[in-house]
Amino acid sequence: MALSTPASGTDAGALAAAGARPAARGTSLWRDGVRRLLRNRLAMAGGLVIVLLCLTAIFANVLAPLPYTKTNFGRLNEPPSQDYPLGTDALGRDLLSRMIYGARVSMLVGLGAQVIVVLIGVPIGALSGYVGGRVDLVLTRFVDVMYAFPRLLFVILVMSMLGAGLLNIFIAIGLTGWVGIARQTRAQVLAIKEKEYMDAARALGVGAGRRLARHVLPNALTPIVVSVTFGIPEAIFTEAALSFIGVGINPPTPSWGQMVGEGQQYIRSYWHLCVFPSIAIAVTMLSFTFFGDGVRDALDPKLK
Amino acid sequence: MFPYIVKRVLWLVPTIGAMALVTFLVMHATPGSPLDPVAEGANPLSPEAQKNLAAAYGLDKPLPQQFLIFLGKAVRGDFGTSFVYKTRTVLEILRETFPISLLLGSMALAIAIVGGLTLGILAAVYQNRMWDYVSVTLATVGVAIPNFVLAVFFIILFSFVIPLFPTGGWDSPRNWVLPTVTLALAPMGIIARFTRASMLEVIRADFTLTARAKGLGELPVIFKHALKNAFIPIVTLLGPMFAAVGTGSFFVESIFRVPGMGRFFVLSMTGRDYPMIMAVVLTYGAFLAVMNLVVDLLYGAFDPRIRY
Numbered sequence: 001m002a003l004s005t006p007a008s009g010t011d012a013g014a015l016a017a018a019g020a021r022p023a024a025r026g027t028s029l030w031r032d033g034v035r036r037l038l039r040n041r042l043a044m045a046g047g048l049v050i051v052l053l054c055l056t057a058i059f060a061n062v063l064a065p066l067p068y069t070k071t072n073f074g075r076l077n078e079p080p081s082q083d084y085p086l087g088t089d090a091l092g093r094d095l096l097s098r099m100i101y102g103a104r105v106s107m108l109v110g111l112g113a114q115v116i117v118v119l120i121g122v123p124i125g126a127l128s129g130y131v132g133g134r135v136d137l138v139l140t141r142f143v144d145v146m147y148a149f150p151r152l153l154f155v156i157l158v159m160s161m162l163g164a165g166l167l168n169i170f171i172a173i174g175l176t177g178w179v180g181i182a183r184q185t186r187a188q189v190l191a192i193k194e195k196e197y198m199d200a201a202r203a204l205g206v207g208a209g210r211r212l213a214r215h216v217l218p219n220a221l222t223p224i225v226v227s228v229t230f231g232i233p234e235a236i237f238t239e240a241a242l243s244f245i246g247v248g249i250n251p252p253t254p255s256w257g258q259m260v261g262e263g264q265q266y267i268r269s270y271w272h273l274c275v276f277p278s279i280a281i282a283v284t285m286l287s288f289t290f291f292g293d294g295v296r297d298a299l300d301p302k303l304k
Numbered sequence: 305m306f307p308y309i310v311k312r313v314l315w316l317v318p319t320i321g322a323m324a325l326v327t328f329l330v331m332h333a334t335p336g337s338p339l340d341p342v343a344e345g346a347n348p349l350s351p352e353a354q355k356n357l358a359a360a361y362g363l364d365k366p367l368p369q370q371f372l373i374f375l376g377k378a379v380r381g382d383f384g385t386s387f388v389y390k391t392r393t394v395l396e397i398l399r400e401t402f403p404i405s406l407l408l409g410s411m412a413l414a415i416a417i418v419g420g421l422t423l424g425i426l427a428a429v430y431q432n433r434m435w436d437y438v439s440v441t442l443a444t445v446g447v448a449i450p451n452f453v454l455a456v457f458f459i460i461l462f463s464f465v466i467p468l469f470p471t472g473g474w475d476s477p478r479n480w481v482l483p484t485v486t487l488a489l490a491p492m493g494i495i496a497r498f499t500r501a502s503m504l505e506v507i508r509a510d511f512t513l514t515a516r517a518k519g520l521g522e523l524p525v526i527f528k529h530a531l532k533n534a535f536i537p538i539v540t541l542l543g544p545m546f547a548a549v550g551t552g553s554f555f556v557e558s559i560f561r562v563p564g565m566g567r568f569f570v571l572s573m574t575g576r577d578y579p580m581i582m583a584v585v586l587t588y589g590a591f592l593a594v595m596n597l598v599v600d601l602l603y604g605a606f607d608p609r610i611r612y
Contacts, residue, residue, distance in 0.1 A: 156573065240450060275456060
């Protein structure tokens with residue numbers, strides 16, 4: 001994210017206007033936000049876990065003691081032991097290795113799906129709010145219908161029809177997830193359009209495209225950033241939920257949700273099968289939530 | 305008020321129609337067919353058999369016609385026969401499973417509302433003290449952690465470590481406790497968060513100060529003045545709440561083996577049981593649309609400033 005990039009030149013004026021403090025020297029909204037975020041201990045703890053998870057995902061092939069497909073039919077469903085720190089699954093595969101590779105799926109879905117969501121949602125929302133008129137009416141109606149549809153129901157529907165697979169998860173989340181961010185962008189753009197500095201820009205003869213890119217979008221960025229930070233855990237949750245009911249990631253690729261879904265059937269005899277992936281999901285979700293709360297409080301103290 | 309209600313009720317028709325159309329299109333636009341089953345243990349069918357089956361279920365007709373036939377029957381409550389459970393009509397299955405899901409959902413929602421309001425009020429009244437932290441923590445856990453993960457923890461804790469409740473089933477009220485609590489936690493967390501924020505705002509408002517200044521006790525101030533006003537934004541939450549409980553029940557019902565609609569929905573998905581999927585999506589969709597309407601009307605009842 002461009003959080004730490006100090007605003008320079010003409011941007012500084014626009015950003016200071018958003019912070020409603022015209023002459024605070026050198027303190028842009030972003031820098032102020034980063035400072036507030038760094039002071040929030042819970043958010044930083046969440047951030048630390050997120051960094052560790054990303055590293056685990058990137059270096060999964062180095063960290064995992066065994067390949068995630070390596071079976072050992074002599075040692076099925078074993079509880080944690082010296083050879084297998086978290087035990088083995090129904091095919092004698094090392095649970096720890098599968099969990100490490102599972103981080104890859106979670107992080108990929110969380111970050112990747114958000115990219116798609118932003119690429120679809122922000123332009124549509126900005127267009128709708130900026131152009132207005134009939135375009136806005138049509139887009140808003142469409143967004144409203146999409147919004148009324150229970151989100152998870154729709155994702156499950158799309159997935160069960162497309163079939164399981166990582167790419168299809170991106171498609172399903174992308175198709176449904178952009179709606180919220182589009183709504184938010186539209187509301188922001190509508191509000192910014194009426195600001196005096198927009199009149200000033202127009203009076204100075206700045207073209208529409210440049211006005212949108214240089215004045216509207218930077219000022220509308222705060223809620224978009226907040227919405228993205230909350231969208232990541234939501235996407236991770238969606239993937240876990242889909243894999244849990246068997247329409248998410250294709251085996252043998254491991255995913256935490258899928259491991260919980262398969263393991264919970266044997267919870268009485270082999271508790272370790274679903275408990276460890278459950279803990280992984282819980283810790284990941286909590287970390288992103290704490291971090292997201294921190295980002296929101298830091299960037300928009302009014303919302304607290 | 306009355307024309308508004310009529311207008312809103314009439315709007316339900318195109319809304320539910322649009323849901324039916326979207327569901328229908330998604331189902332038919334994607335590869336795979338019920339005649340070529342991917343479900344476990346299914347046998348491949350010969351081309352002639354596929355043709356006969358298609359004719360029997362009307363799957364050989366053009367899509368727009370199939371959609372109209374479906375709509376015409378659905379209006380009369382006839383959703384056809386399940387493709388997977390061939391001896392039973394979809395309506396029979398729904399009649400059996402929907403009340404169970406409704407009971408589970410209502411109990412969960414009741415707990416969520418009562419618990420969420422209590423936690424939210426406690427947090428706001430004791431801001432930055434122990435009760436605040438307890439309820440904020442509970443709310444965060446409920447919102448952040450998926451319910452099927454919570455379910456695993458609950459089963460381990462309350463079925464194995466302390467054997468209080470059974471791991472699943474739906475035979476006696478003892479079976480109801482864990483699924484209901486699991487399903488209730490997420491909406492409870494959301495309500496608690498909103499109640500806290502809303503109460504904090506109202507507690508600082510001038511009219512609360514006035515109420516205190518004229519010598520009212522703490523309880524009447526909180527309940528008669530603050531809560532009544534804090535309640536308005538919370539009512540809007542109830543719509544999304546129904547959705548959360550509805551979709552949440554897929555997972556909770558699966559993991560606790562509750563014989564409700566959500567579990568059937570998950571099963572019908574992998575079997576491409578078209579009539580079943582359409583019926584379940586429409587039942588959920590229609591239920592949510594009606595609930596959203598009720599919530600909007602309630603909103604007006606709670607806030608006399610709103611006029612339709």
